[in-house]
Structure formats: structure tokens, C-alpha cells
Amino acid sequence: MKNKFFLPLLLISLITMQIWFLYVAFHYEYYGVELKRNSQHEWRISSFQSESIRLKLGLQVGDMIVKVNDNDPDKNALFKKWAMLTQLDTITVSRNGFEFQVPLIDKAQSSFDYISLFGEILCFFISFLIFLKIPNSRSARFLSLVFLITGTIFMCIAPSARSDSMAKVMISSLLIILPLVFLHFLILFFKEKNAIQLPSRFLYYLYSIAVVTFIVRLSYLTPLDTYSLYLIDYFFVLLFFLFGLLLNIGMFLYVYFKYRRDNSSIQAIIKIVWFALFISCSPLVFLSFYPILLNDRPLLEPLYTGFFIIFFPISFSYLIVTKQLYDINLILRRILYTTLLSLFQALL
Template identity: 20%
Template sequence: MILQNLLQNKKYAIANLAFIITWVIYFTATFYHPYIGIDLEKEEEQWKVVKVDPQGKGYKLGIQKGDIIVKVNQLNPDQFPAVKKWREIEGARQLEIQIPGQASRIVEVPRVFFVKNLFYEAPYALLSLGFWVTGFITLVRRQYTSQVQALFWFSWLVAIAIVLASASSRHLLWGRELGAIVYSFIPVMLLNLIAVFPYERRTLIFRYTYRLFAVIPILTIMLLYSRYAITISSFLLVALIVSSITALGHLIISISKLSKNSPERKQTATILTGLIIGLLPFIILTAAPTILWGDPIVNPRFSIMFVLFIPLTLSYVFIKKYLPAGELVLFELSIFLLAAIIAGVILSSLMFLNDLTNDPRLARIVFSQALIAILIFSSVKVGIGYLFNKLSFMNKEDNNPNKEEVQSLKLLRIINRALFLDIEEEKKRIARELHDGPLQLGMELNRRIKHKCEGEKNGVCEELKELADELNYQLRYLCSELRPATLSDLGLVPAVEVLCQELMERNLIEISLSIKFISREQRFSEELEITAYRFIQEGLNNVIRHSKSKIAKVEISIKENCLIILIQDYGKGFDNELISQWALQGERLGIVGMKERIARIGGDLKIKAQPGKGVILTATIPID
């Protein structure tokens, strides 16, 4: 149903159809047009070769730097469109080449073999599909939120840019012009994406930076139709590097401002890790060397594959609630990168000190290979360590089959005992004492720190402010968990509205709340309100933790002097017969606890579940 609704949205349907058509047309066209990879420069009325790409046909045909191009397709180079505008000879079928001091020779550019070119273009084709599929699947699973929309359009734009890259290098079907325009939007879309992940935070400086980068597409179009069109590639590379550094800096600043234990800090650290993995190899090995020396260190087809980590990481952060320790991953990654850079510098220096080579390009290759080797080694080491730990954990479970059952029975006894105690009153008392005591002291402490540190800018004051804010945040959170103030002050319906809103903000789940035959101001007995609220809270938490459903429905109504509460999800569900088994084994204690809590006040809980079709919980609680 979600996919059907998505395809009915004209905006997304047109975008996806445009990508598929572009992908088929341009990649099919590249299979029949060879990439020559020759750059020219006019010197003394002669067009000389100034750059030869080792991946192109020109290099394989023996064309070298310094050769003179006399004719292109039997035309003077000045008359050939690609030479005239871009100083390249893409699209040529025949070249007349002269080595200085020798007679000219005719070189025929052979057509490429379809299968061979298919393997050559496979990395770009798969990478573009990877970006598009990642954005599309995330949009299907988490529909119509600003974060998902930003991720989809960023992934879609990068996928289109990758498709046009091969056509751009061959000057096919306006590929160079369209590719430049599409690439010019990537820095803007990257900043727009970072601005809303994991939550929207557009500072004044960020807004001005965003507007500055928004001018890049306009400048690109102006350059395309000017005599400076040849500088577009370098201009766009610089813009991409600056926007990437801006995005990384923005995330680093955000981490420093977030509370240490907040989920947003963990999400931001995970996103930052994905950006570093995705962008640094491309910047270090391709973009920066191209700007500084004119040639990348490694084939761009290798370094650009890392960019796929960006949408994958963002998609994972958005879809998954429980994330790995992002800060720990970021710390380990920083160590790996530092070790790789140091090793590369040492190896390159040893080569020069021992006169092994005087070729700077070879030294750069050694540096990059050392960096890549250490990163691969580190990744494999982490992966193997994880597998060994997993296998070790499984073996321990096999060797102690009764340990889990004993622990589950102990936990079940504790919960069963707690269910028959009046713990809510104790929670209320503790929450009141926390609010009237420690929380008030924390607020006063925060006020005094800000007053004393007013006008002072030093590390100690900032650290004290951060600690005071964190203390107040944790105390408010504890008070809310123990006894929601909205429930005591305003009643069941406002408390449930606040609960649903908070869960949607924290977990990006769509919750539909329906209230029938009850006014917002209507109050019930304290025990009934507490029981109903805890039931809804536990039910929605189960949806988030276990069902993996992206949509939940809550309905509260009154019928025949009973409060009827329905919670429905559309997730993976389960077999109804497992409920009694869970009670015995101490599993899924939340459902067992809900049934006993509702039964304690004379109510009834019905559970209707089916694998793959979600769960419906219906609680009937007498009002009297």
C-alpha cells in the first residue's frame, strides 16, 4: 500500500522514471563509444597533447604527452567541436599525429567491444543504482518526512550525476553540459541533507553558507556558455571539497553541543563516520590530487565507490532506532586513518631517502596504496573480530542451555511480585520529591552558573553550563518517566497526545491517534488513567522495538460504560499461541504484564496477531 501511494505521487514517480530512462539511455550509449582520454593545449598554432589518461584509448594507441594533433576526423583541430570548446578529442574516429621532428602518422580509434566495455562501466552503473535504490527504499519505508525527502533527492541527484559521468567524459548526448549542471547541485543538496539529519538545525552561519553554495548552479551555467568552460571541472571539484568540509565541520560542532547521552549525539556521530568513510578516499585520492597535480592518484572508479557509504549510513540511521556506539566507531576510524597516513608518509620518505625513485607520481601511488592497505586490513580485522565474538557468544549459550531459563524465571518472579504492589504511588512520590528537591536545586545551580559566567568565555564556564544542562535534562526525564505531569494535571487524553508526539519525534514512526466519545477534559479515576496510560505506552514501545512497523494506530473510546483502547500495527506480527509460552519462559514480559495489570482492575485484554500482518491489542476497562 505504501509503495502504491508513493508511485501515485507524481513528483516521485516522474523522478524515478527519469532516472531509469537516463540510466538505460546513457549507459547503453557508452557501450558503443570509446573513451579516448586526451587533453590538448594550443601552442604556437599547434595543438599539443598535455595530458593522457592511462585508462583511455589514447594511451593504449601509443599517444604520448607532447605529441602534436594535426587532424581530427580529417578536420583541423580548430574545427572539431570537442577541441574547440573543451580542448579534448572525444568522439574522434581518426587522428593524424606527429611526434616533433618526425613524420605524421594516421591512427584509427577502434570501436570498443560490448562485453569488455560492460565490465569497464560496471562500477559506475552499480554505484548509480546503489544510490537510487537506497534513497527509494528509505522513502518507501519512512514516507513523507523532511529527512527522508532530503535523503531521497540527494541520492537521486548523485545517481543521475554518476550516470552522466561516463557520458560526460565521452561528450555524448549533451552529457558534458547536463553533467556539469547536475554536479553543481550536489554541494547544495549535501548541505541541505546535513541540515535535517538527525534533526533540523539551521544556524545563521549555516543559512548564509547554504545561500552561497546555492549560487554554484547559476555560475556553472554561466561558465558553460563562456570561454572559460574549460575551468568547470576544477571549479566543481573545489565546490564539492569545500561543501564536504563544511558538512563535516557542521556535524562536529553539532556533536560538541549535544548532550552526551542523547540519541541525537549517537546518530550524529554515526552520520559523521559515514561521511568520513564516503568522502575522504575520494577527496584524498582523486579530487585533491586532480586539482593540485592534474592527475588522480588512483582510478576514480575505485575511490568513488566509497561515496555509497553516505546514503547507506543515513538510511540506516533513519530506519533503525538502536544504533551502534557512533562515537566509538568514529574514534576507531580516526585511529585507522591516522595510522594509514603516517605509514604512507614513512614509506614515501624512505623511497626518496634511499634513491629508489625520483618520480613523485610513484611516491603518491605508494602513499595511497599504504593508506588503502591499512584501511582494508583494519576493516577486515574488525569484521573477523566481530565474527569470532559472535561465534564465541553462541558457543557459550550452547554450553549453558539452562542459564537463560533460570534468569528468565527469576525475572518473571520479580515482575509478577511488582505487578501486585502499588508501585505507581511510589513512583508518584519519588517523581514529586525529584521535582521539588534535586530539580529545583539543579535549576538554581544553572541560573547561578550562567550569572557568574556572564561575559566570560573560558572552557571551565562552558563545561559547567553543559553539566548543569545535562543534570536538569536527566532529572526532567526521570520525573516524566516516573509520573508524566500531563497525566496528573490534564488527564488521560492530553497525556496520550503528548506521548504519541514524543514517540514520533524520537523514533520517526507515524502514529494515528483517534479519540471517540471522549472530551479532552474528561477525567477518570487515578488507577484507571495510570493503567490505560501505561498500557498505551508499553504497546507503542513494543511496536517500535519488535514489530518494525512504520505506522501505528491508537484509538480510545467509551462503549457501554467501558473504556476501549485499541493499538494496531502493521509489522511482522507473531503467532497467538506463543503468548502462553512466553509467560512460562519469561519472554515478552511487556505483553504478560499488560494482561495482568488490566485484569487487576477488572478489565480484559484481547490480542489478535498473525505473522506478517501485524498485531491488534484491544483493552476493555470498566469505568466504575
């Protein structure tokens, strides 16, 4: 009964978000121009994500934005919240005492929009495959949720880059909860497959933190000036994600070294998942998150390093197909056998 109402509600929510996010992604241009508000409440360009964008717009680091759509920047809610040049028609720039207007009307589509769409489709497919084909495993439910969350993160990338407030709320909240759900999956998986008992009570405290921060983050959907809160939250999300990642690594190391001599299958699975985790997360962590925390600037933007996450669902697809994680083929054979047996009995 619970699933009867939950699944349709989930599908309706995902479809609704998908329609809106696709509209935002393909209706508004992404320029990759970052701004900061200084102590004099001046909005100045702090960086460009590519030199081609800078040349295309004719802007420079240090340029002051004095008007957006011919109005005060602080009167534009999205600009004031996210400090990004998006969902705008024109900006007025002041440089060395001279003011000039820059039109923002080019609608060229970024390649990462299509890459994120591919990652989303792949993750959703794996999520629903696991959910439908392995209905009686609690760990499989959590693994399905991991891919559902990852797919939703991919869904949010393009609209978040275009200052969509809902996408900002979703992507920040899901980045916090993703490593926790994956850790929860690992605990349940090792318990189901090898009767390995691992502590899990602490996860509920971490889930509580995720819920509280999500509630606070809902203020992004209001007209309030949340720019300062967003800057704090941005670093909090990075730190919490890295903390969750370290918890997963610690769990892997603990299980591997404690049980590697007792179970060779566990050893093989951990090696593959460990490799997938490293390939998927190391570019994001070492080229984006750590440099941001240390120097306030990434070596490579998270928009690009984040796409390495696609390797993670691909590796899990391999584990599932090769029956090292869940034997879906066995389940399908059982379904076929039960169906044929029922038909045979009906004929008799």
C-alpha cells in the same frame, strides 16, 4: 497535486537520460587520453590515464593531433569543447615532423561503466525506498534527494568520460549541489529528531550560486567553443565541492561537541556518518581533487576514487535497517495495523 505531476515528470526525465547515457557509454570507447590546447592553438596529448592505453594506441605525451576524422580538430565540436579522444573514428598525429593515422575503433568496455551502474542502481533504490516509506518527514525528503543526486552522478560518469555534453552539464551541476542538499538534510534531521536549531538561511544563497552556474553551464550544449570556460568551471566545481564538504564537517563538529553529553543517540549517528563520509570522500579529495588544485594532476583519477562514494549509501542503508536513522519497520507495522483495522471495521 504537486507530487502527482512532479514524480511522473522526474521518472520520465531519469528514464530518458538513462537510455541516452547507456547508449553513449556502450556505443563509444573510453580511452582516457587527455589533451591540452597550447598558445599556438595546437592540440597536444598531455597525459594518459593508463600505460596500457598508451601502448595500445601507440601514442606519446607531446604528440600533436592535427586531424580528427580527417578534419581540422577545431571543426569537431566535441573535441574542441572537451579535449578528449572519444566519439571519433580516426586521429592523425604529428610526431617529430612525421604524420600517421591512428584508428579508434576498439569497443572494449571499461570496468568502471559497470561499477557506476551498480552505484546508480543502489542509490536510486535507497532514494525511492526512503521517499515512499517515510512520506511525512521533511528531512527524509532531503535524504532521498541526496541519494537521487548521487545516483544521477553515477549515471553521468560513463557518458561524461565520453564527452557527452549533457552528462558534463549534469555531473558538474550535481557535484556542486550535492554537499548543499546533504547539509540541508542534516539541519532538518537534527531539528526533527532532537529539536536542535541550526542556521539554514545561508543555504539559499549557496543554492543561488548553484543555479547561476548551471545556467552558465548550459552553454556547453551549444556549438560555442567553451573549452576555456570548461577549464575554469572544472576548478570551480572542485573548489565548491570541497567548500561544501567543509561546511558539512563543520556542522558535524559543532553538533557533536555541543550536544554529545545531552544525547547519546546523536553521538552514535554522527560517529557512523562521520566515518562513512571520511571513507567515501577522502580518496576523492586527497588523491584526486587536492592534487588537481595544487599540481594540476591527480594522484589517482577521479573516475576511480569517485567509486568510494558507494560506501556512503551502504552506510546509510545500515543506519536505516538498524533503525538508527528512520524506523521504517515501525512505519510498515503502522501501515499493516491500519489496513487490518480498516478491514475489520469493513467486515463489521
